[in-house]
Amino acid sequence: MIYVDAQASTPIDPRVAAAIEEVYAAELANPHSTHMAGQTAMKYVDDARRTIAQFFGVKFNEVVFTSGATEANNLAIQGVVRKALQSMERVEIITTPIEHSAVLEPIQALKDQYPERVHVRYLSVGESGVVDANELSEVLSDSTVLISVMHANNEIGTIQPIRDIARLIRKWKAEQGSAYPYFHSDGAQAPFFISENLSYGPVDLYSISGHKIYGPKGVGALIVREGTAIQPLFYGGGQEYELRPGTVSPELAHGLKAALDCIQSADHDAIVTEMLTLRNRLLGELLDIPGVLLNGDLESRLPHNINISVDGLSSETAIIQFDLAGVALSAGSACHSGAFEPSHVVEAVAGPDRAKSALRISLSQFTTQKEIDTVIHSSQHILKKLS
Secondary structure, three states: OEEOEOOOOOOOOHHHHHHHHHHHHOOOOOOOOOOHHHHHHHHHHHHHHHHHHHHHOOOHHHEEEEOOHHHHHHHHHHHHHHHHHOOOOOEEEEEOOOOOHHHHHHHHHHHHHOOOOEEEEEOOOOOOOOOOHHHHHHHOOOOEEEEEOOOEOOOOOEEOOHHHHHHHHHHHHHHHOOOOOEEEEEOOOOOOOOOOOHHHOOOOEEEEEHHHOOOOOOOEEEEEOOOOOOOOOOOOOOOHHHOOOOOOOHHHHHHHHHHHHHHOOOOHHHHHHHHHHHHHHHHHHHHOOOOEEEOOOOOOEOOOEEEEEEOOOOHHHHHHHHHHOOEEOEOOOOOOOOOOOOOHHHHHHHOHHHHHOEEEEEOOOOOOHHHHHHHHHHHHHHHHHHO
């Protein structure tokens, strides 16, 4: 099977797998126990937290471990909004229509629970899928408590100008003399490709996930900058600065650390360059097929992402045909238990017809030239036949 669905989940890097196995073999105790065996386990957790903090340029105590970006997004959004509702009668959230469901659904849940108190505004993205930061200044208000804009899109790969957004937010807060709004970004897709130092304050909350950066599934983190007013979603322990109760896995934390170490290795830039070269070759061949259209911006885009729509194509049928041909790709997000739904992201930027025929191809660092040859051949056969 040729795997070109890396935005759903990256294959684990062998170096990461070896690091996790090494920790499992140590048969560690609960890292939150005070005895020596527990403290030996906690050293792995602390080392991982330190690596994450250094990677993003934040403080050690600003890193909160979670089960992944979905939990991190929920903690950021619900934690901030519920805290604000303790002192404000009406709150507003600003986001975009092309966020991951792990952002849109928690926002909708809050709106459903507090229909008279929680209000939502959606920034326009246009065909490019890129936010115009200047639009934000037109919609900010005294009741805005949270802005959530994904760093890099999980379906069309577009990269958002989070620093421009952050500058505008900081300016507005300074003028208003307000601690609100906080800026959250779902960064799950970004760290492997985008070096983002958060020490300069571009965001207040930032979500990451291990299995999007060649690390293990089941672990991620939420970066919470000091001073951010937020409350936990769960109770029952004082772990993770009382924001996320439960035992942290030293094995998975160490795996996340190893994945970030790999990103900082000497050969990383060459790996990304090769991925971009392969992506561009494949994209050029796909766009030569009649009826194929690219979704999203070409320039402000992750270097391993392709998202296309094909006139007359059914995404669901095409995915099955590619699967039978030994190629694993998708129509978009893999977070709906395998049920096919047209992409809300493509629908927002290109309309419902394009959404029904959208295909996402996302290369991994292990994708080879030979595999690209096969994907090109399969695409030429399948897309011409089905469209």
